[in-house]
Amino acid sequence: MKPANMGPVYVGLYPALAEIARAHGYALAIHGTIARDFDLIAIPWVESPSHPDEVINAMTTEYALRTAGEPDTVFHGRRRYTLIISFGECFCDIQFVPGGW
Numbered sequence: 001m002k003p004a005n006m007g008p009v010y011v012g013l014y015p016a017l018a019e020i021a022r023a024h025g026y027a028l029a030i031h032g033t034i035a036r037d038f039d040l041i042a043i044p045w046v047e048s049p050s051h052p053d054e055v056i057n058a059m060t061t062e063y064a065l066r067t068a069g070e071p072d073t074v075f076h077g078r079r080r081y082t083l084i085i086s087f088g089e090c091f092c093d094i095q096f097v098p099g100g101w
Helices: 007-023 052-062
Strands: 026-031 038-044 065-067 072-074 078-085 090-096
């Protein structure tokens, strides 16, 4: 049997984060194993979505999340943010697909 992981915590947080992303013009999708950390990808879904900084600010204002370091740019221009969830043992990486911001 594999050891327990934080997957249930991550999945429980998803609906709230998805609603914030949607309010800012993004579809939010889960990718990865959801075992070690929580990987999300935000895809622009409207003509003029909010800048990713605004989305992250809304998420960290509403919930017990804080950013870890500065965002960076990864392959194909995706903007990546790492969030620390509440007590610091859970992490969420959110990558924003470029478009409109």
